[in-house]
Structures are given as C-alpha cells and as structure tokens.
Amino acid sequence: MSASGPELRASAEVIAGGRAVLGIELGSTRIKACLIGEDPQQILAVGSHDWENRLVDGVWTYPLDAVWAGLQDAYARLSADVQHRYGVPLTNLRAVGVSAMMHGYLAFDADGGLLTPFRTWRNTSTGPAAAELTELFGVNIPLRWSIAHLHQAVRDDEPHVGRVCFLTTLAGYVHWQLTGRRVLGVGDASGMFPIDPETGDYDDALLGRYDALAAGRVPALRTLLPETLPAGAVAGELTESGARLLDPTGALTSGIPFCPPEGDAGTGMVATNAVAPRTGNVSAGTSIFAMVVLEHPLRAVHEELDVVTTPAGCPVAMVHCNNGASELAAWAGLFARFAEASSTPLRSDDVFDVLFREALQAEPDAGGLVAYNHLAGEPIAGLSAGRPLLVRTPDSVFTLANVMRAQLYGAFGTLALGMRVLADEGVTLERMFAHGGMFRTAGIAQRLLAAALDAPVAVGDTASEGGAWGIAVLADFLSHTDLDLASHLADRVFAEAAVSVADPDPVDVAGFAAYLDRYRRGLAVEAAAVCALPAPAR
Numbered sequence: 300m301s302a303s304g305p306e307l308r309a310s311a312e313v314i315a316g317g318r319a320v321l322g323i324e325l326g327s328t329r330i331k332a333c334l335i336g337e338d339p340q341q342i343l344a345v346g347s348h349d350w351e352n353r354l355v356d357g358v359w360t361y362p363l364d365a366v367w368a369g370l371q372d373a374y375a376r377l378s379a380d381v382q383h384r385y386g387v388p389l390t391n392l393r394a395v396g397v398s399a400m401m402h403g404y405l406a407f408d409a410d411g412g413l414l415t416p417f418r419t420w421r422n423t424s425t426g427p428a429a430a431e432l433t434e435l436f437g438v439n440i441p442l443r444w445s446i447a448h449l450h451q452a453v454r455d456d457e458p459h460v461g462r463v464c465f466l467t468t469l470a471g472y473v474h475w476q477l478t479g480r481r482v483l484g485v486g487d488a489s490g491m492f493p494i495d496p497e498t499g500d501y502d503d504a505l506l507g508r509y510d511a512l513a514a515g516r517v518p519a520l521r522t523l524l525p526e527t528l529p530a531g532a533v534a535g536e537l538t539e540s541g542a543r544l545l546d547p548t549g550a551l552t553s554g555i556p557f558c559p560p561e562g563d564a565g566t567g568m569v570a571t572n573a574v575a576p577r578t579g580n581v582s583a584g585t586s587i588f589a590m591v592v593l594e595h596p597l598r599a600v601h602e603e604l605d606v607v608t609t610p611a612g613c614p615v616a617m618v619h620c621n622n623g624a625s626e627l628a629a630w631a632g633l634f635a636r637f638a639e640a641s642s643t644p645l646r647s648d649d650v651f652d653v654l655f656r657e658a659l660q661a662e663p664d665a666g667g668l669v670a671y672n673h674l675a676g677e678p679i680a681g682l683s684a685g686r687p688l689l690v691r692t693p694d695s696v697f698t699l700a701n702v703m704r705a706q707l708y709g710a711f712g713t714l715a716l717g718m719r720v721l722a723d724e725g726v727t728l729e730r731m732f733a734h735g736g737m738f739r740t741a742g743i744a745q746r747l748l749a750a751a752l753d754a755p756v757a758v759g760d761t762a763s764e765g766g767a768w769g770i771a772v773l774a775d776f777l778s779h780t781d782l783d784l785a786s787h788l789a790d791r792v793f794a795e796a797a798v799s800v801a802d803p804d805p806v807d808v809a810g811f812a813a814y815l816d817r818y819r820r821g822l823a824v825e826a827a828a829v830c831a832l833p834a835p836a837r
Contacts, residue, residue: 310336310343310385317391319343321377322771323370324566325399325469327352327421327585328625330369332377333767334389339775339792340760342768344384346377352419352585354834359421359675363413366473367544374545392555395537396774397477398766399470400586401490401562402441404448407465414459417469418448420586421621423676423683425451433600435512436505438493441605441619442678445491446509446520453516460516466491466523474560476544478535483525484558484773486565489607492524499612500527528559530610530773531780558774564590564617565610566769571732571759572793574609575785579728581748581756582765583735587623587714589752591616597724603679603717604724610773611784616726618717620679624737626672626687627706630654648739654703655743661704663810666696669821670709679713686828690821707744708811710737711751712818715811718752730800732757734765742801750807751815757800759793 313319313336322333328351334343348369352359378389402420407413420443428451432440440447445466452460467475468491471483483491485499495502501524509520517523528534537545537555545551567582568574568590579591590607593614597604607617635650645653673685689705691697731754737744738758749756772792779787 307385310341311387313337314343314381314385314389315387318393320771320775321392321395322767322769322774323373323395323397324563324766324770325366325369325473326563326766327400330373331765331767332373333771334377334381335768335771335775339772340796344377344380345767346373346375346380348372348376352421355416357424358416359419360416361419363417366469370473370545371547378546378550388550390550391552394556394558394774394777396558396770397470397474397560398563398566398770399468399473399560401468401487401564402443402445403468404445404452405467405469405472406449406452406459406463407467408462409464411465414462415452415457421675422448423621423678426683427451428454432509433602435508436493437600438505439600439602439605443490443619443621444605449517450509450513453513463517463523467525468560468562470560470562471525474534474557477537477541478557479538479541480535480557481525482528482534482559484534484561484565484610485527485529485612486568486608486610487560487562488525488527490562490564492520493606494527494608494612496608496612496614499529499608529612530559530784531776532559533557533777534559556777558770558777559610561610561770561773563766564588564607566766566773567734568592568609568615568769569772569784569788570765570769571734571757572788572796573732574611574613574788576613577727577729578732580732580734581714583623583710583733583737583744584765585623585625586619586621587710588617588619589714589718589731591721591726591728593726599724601720601724603720609784616721618679618714618721620713620717621675621677622672622685622713624710624735625674626670627710627737629687630703630706651737652740655707655740657700658703658707658747659700659743661698661700662696663806664813665705665708665810666698666701667692667817668695668697668701668705669814669817670702670705671712671818671821671825672706672709673825677713679717680822680825682822682825682829684829684834686825686832688825688828690824704747705814707747708751708814709818711748712815715751715815716819728754730755730757732759734758736765742799745799745801746804747807747811749801749803750811753803753808755800755802757798759796759798
C-alpha cells in the first residue's frame with residue numbers, strides 16, 4: 300500500500316469523494332476490513348480484529364456480542380489507518396460488501412431474537428440428519444450445511460424449533476442488521492440448501508421433499524430461508540441504525556449500497572480469479588477447502604464433495620476440510636515462545652518465515668513423520684472429533700525440517716484425499732489459485748500444495764488479503780455489470796495482476812504421495828485417539 304505524494308493525494312480525493320469501496324469478512328480467526336480504490340487492485344487501507352470460536356457445552360460457537368465488537372474494532376482500525384495515511388476522515392463509500400464463514404445455524408424467532416447460540420460450520424453433530432437428507436435429496440448434504448443443522452434440531456425435538464421464523468448465515472445476519480434486508484448471495488445460500496443451477500434459486504423439488512418430511516414440525520422451508528441474489532444485484536442500503544452499528548462515532552453516513560452478502564468460499568473464488576469452468580482455488584485458514592468450477596454435473600454422489608455455486612450461480616465442486624492452519628499456528632506459537640524465552644523474540648510473521656523455509660530442507664516424504672491437524676471432527680477422514688497428533692516410528696528422521704514439512708503436508712492431507720475423488724470423476728484443472736495467510740511466506744506453502752495436488756498453483760499479490768478483498772471486489776462489481784462476473788474479473792480486475800505460479804516438482808510429488816499413503820493408514824491411530832482421549836469438560 301506504499302504510494303508517492305501524488306498517489307496519496309489522488310487516493311485521499313477518492314476517499315473524501317466517497318468513491319472508495321469497503322469489504323468486510325468475518326473469518327474464523329480474524330475479522331478484516333479492506334478498503335479499495337477505483338482500481339480494485341489498489342488496496343487503500345485495512346483494519347482487523349482477532350477472535351476465536353469457543354467450545355461451549357460441546358458446541359463450537361461465537362457470541363453475537365463478539366461479532367459486533369469485532370466488526371466495530373476492525374472498522375475503527377481501518378478508519379484510523381485512512382486518517383493516518385491520507386489525512387481525511389472516512390465518512391462515505393461507493394459500496395460495501397459483507398462476507399463470512401459459510402454454513403452453520405443461526406435461527407431467529409418472529410421478533411428477531413436468536414433462539415439458540417450460533418452453531419458454526421465446525422460442529423459435526425448433525426450426522427443422522429445429513430445422512431437422511433442425502434438419501435432423500437439424492438444430493439450430498441454435508442454435516443455443516445444449515446439444512447442439516449435445522450433437520451437435526453427437528454429430529455432431536457429441540458424446544459426452539461417450533462418458533463423458528465428465519466434462518467441465515469453469519470454474513471446474512473450481519474447484512475440484515477446493517478441494511479434491514481433478509482437476503483443472501485447465491486454462493487452463500489448454496490451452503491444452506493441445494494441450488495437449482497437453471498434458476499439460481501433454491502431447488503423447488505427438494506424444498507417440496509423437505510416440507511413433506513418435516514410437515515407439522517416447521518413452516519414451509521422457503522419461508523424460513525433468505526432471498527437469493529446473484530453477484531451484481533443491489534442488496535439494500537446502509538440504514539441509519541446500521542451505520543451506527545458499524546461506526547459508533549457517527550462519522551459514517553447511511554444510504555450506501557450493499558452487494559449481496561457472500562460466504563468465504565465465494566469471496567475466495569473472486570479473490571483468486573477462479574469463477575470460470577476449469578479453474579479452481581484453495582482457501583487456507585482455520586478450515587481449508589478447494590473449489591473447482593464444473594463444466595459438467597458430477598456423475599455420482601460423493602460424501603467427500605458437495606456442490607455449491609460461484610457468486611454468479613455456476614456449479615462448483617467443493618472439497619471442504621474442517622481443519623486447516625490452526626495447528627500450524629499452534630506450533631508457530633510454541634517456537635515463538637521459545638524464541639522469547641531465549642531473549643531473541645521474533646514477530647509472528649518472522650517465526651512462520653523461519654519455520655516454513657526450514658521445511659524446504661526436509662526429506663521429500665517428511666522423513667517418515669506424519670502430522671494430523673485435526674482439532675475438530677473431519678468428515679472426509681471419517682472422524683467425529685479431532686485430536687492433533689505428530690506420529691513417528693523409531694526409524695523416522697526427527698528433525699525440525701521434517702517436523703515442519705510434516706505439518707505443512709498435514710494441513711493439506713485431508714484436502715488431498717478429497718481432491719483424488721474429484722480426479723476420479725474426470726474433472727480437469729488448468730490451474731489452482733491459492734490464498735490465505737499461510738501463503739504470505741513466498742513460494743513455500745504454494746510449492747508443497749502443488750505437490751499435494753500434482754497441479755500448478757498460482758498465488759497473486761492480494762492472496763494474503765483473501766476474502767475481505769474478494770468481497771470488496773464484489774461490491775465494486777455493482778458499478779460494472781456491463782460484463783458478466785468472470786469476464787469482469789479476467790478483463791479488468793486481474794488483467795495486469797502479478798501472479799506467481801509454482802509447478803509441481805516431481806520429487807515433491809513422489810514425496811507427498813508416500814506421505815499421504817502413511818497418512819491414510821495412520822488415520823486408524825487418529826480414530827483411536829478420539830476414542831481413548833475424550834475432550835475434557837469445560
């Protein structure tokens with residue numbers, strides 16, 4: 300975001316004139332606000348707030364008070380960044396977009412009251428409901444989808460079910476509070492209930508099947524779900540009360556248009572220019588998932604794959620893993636504390652840089668070590684709960700380099716299992732794009748991901764800004780709907796974007812294949828740990 304004097308003055312004029320665009324994403328560990336200029340590649344300012352989900356009574360959740368405290372803090376930090384850099388206050392915007400982690404369960408009564416604590420995508424307690432719905436619909440319904448959460452509550456006769464009047468996602472909830480509109484981008488909606496690709500709306504036939512199944516227990520499902528909207532549609536305006544929610548100082552004006560709220564999968568696709576057929580992306584955060592835009596429908600139903608959509612409504616095969624980079628971060632925290640205790644403290648980014656670079660010195664198969672990053676249950680791996688493990692045999696080569704390569708491979712392990720199912724379906728890729736904080740250390744996670752997927756992996760300059768920048772680009776798209784989304788991204792947003800590409804190294808590919816074979820066989824150890832080591836009550 301460095302700029303010269305004339306560039307700073309030009310940016311200040313854009314901000315003062317209300318021509319900048321704001322994107323906000325509520326990720327699993329960070330709420331980030333990203334301000335872009337009239338050129339979407341120009342990031343003017345950022346602000347962020349760290350937060351964490353909590354396991355309360357066996358449920359992964361965030362309190363809604365923390366949502367608003369975090370949003371306000373991230374926005375305040377962004378506003379302060381604007382004032383510091385450009386010497387102007389942030390009072391008006393051309394457009395705003397909100398994105399957040401997908402799926403989960405936010406159920407409200409007729410008065411807008413939350414009926415049960417927010418159940419995030421990370422919860423895996425919906426197995427019976429997901430299995431019943433998959434059989435009923437003939438479409439894979441993953442455990443984390445909103446309809447699985449609702450139906451599990453119905454099956455369990457939870458007392459609140461009879462009072463449910465509205466269901467939404469976290470992005471949909473924030474958007475509703477800021478604009479008064481109960482709407483959802485089609486990409487985020489596709490993680491609540493299956494979408495008909497012909498209409499870009501919920502599948503009417505499947506809605507009918509569910510209504511017949513749940514008759515007398517919940518109202519007609521369509522009346523509970525948010526209205527779906529495609530990218531480029533205006534999804535409401537910032538209300539007076541919404542402006543005060545976001546900016547309690549009163550500086551921000553109302554009336555600013557919003558794009559449809561989207562999920563982190565959709566904004567990841569936008570942030571990596573992966574919304575056209577034969578393109579795909581990998582998003583790495585607390586969870587890790589791959590999205591591949593389909594040319595043709597899948598031939599069969601696979602529990603490892605769910606079909607969602609791009610923000611424009613095109614079908615996408617999704618390989619979603621509940622566990623991503625959190626275990627890597629825990630190891631980095633351990634070494635950061637060691638450095639501090641040794642009177643040589645390092646910044647967090649420097650710790651990651653040292654450890655990731657050390658992984659390049661490892662043996663291609665990580666020296667016989669296997670790391671499991673499962674903090675939560677992992678359906679693709681057949682795990683109802685998680686127990687992070689580092690496993691070695693007496694003859695494993697136990698070095699720092701091998702430990703770190705095993706941890707990086709482990710972050711991609713479950714993803715690789717799902718991607719092999721997609722390859723068996725005959726789905727081909729020209730290139731995978733990657734984004735997320737773990738790609739800030741140039742080239743290393745990217746290189747090992749290329750080995751895991753045996754496909755070229757591209758990373759752009761905006762990769763570390765991720766979904767906050769992606770939703771800002773979708774908000775900017777409100778002013779550019781003369782082209783479809785894929786053409787707009789290719790011809791305008793990414794036309795001159797710098798992208799680095801890592802091709803798979805045959806030695807790394809063979810090393811990861813050997814690692815994955817041990818990883819697959821060692822899942823029995825992980826399953827045994829889940830049974831033998833119950834999580835302590837908190």
